[in-house]
Amino acid sequence: MSWWTDPFRELEDLRRELFRTLDTFLPETPQTLFLPGLSARSYPLVNVYEDPETFKVYALAPGIDPDSIDVSVLANQVTIRGEKKPTATDVKPENWHRNERAAGRFIRTFDLPMDVNPDKVEAVYSKGILEVILPKAENALPRKIKVKVG
DSSP, X not given: OOSOOOHHHHHHHHHXXXXXXXXXXXXXXXXXXXXXXXXXXXXXEEEEEEOSSEEEEEEEOTTOOGGGOEEEEETTEEEEEXXXXXXXXXXXXXXXXXXXXXXXXXXXXXXXXXXXXXXXXXXXXXXXXXXXEEEBOGGGSOOOOOOOOO
């Protein structure tokens, strides 16, 4: 009998037991990912970065009909909403062996560090990626002030 136990193995056993317990209470977990809650607030996954004149948002949204995507901008707040349709609507729930691709409505809102010009925002959906280009508002861009010698 060993006097030393592997803490990582014990953590893995604890993780498995936790998920097994959760599965008894939440057997439809993949289906509930889009219900209001923490998981719905993180879809689609986004990368946001800026250059001197614009902010760029890249949202990972495969399998979504581009016509169902709505992008709106108010001051410095960007909202992406849409709906991901189920892939197989004619399959009975008891016939699923594994169903990890959630479907349903989603909404994602986040703030940018400064206002953008809503009239010049562009959004393009290609190969499962939504690209949103948000030009910074004129009043948010830094201005060069010429120093006069007096």
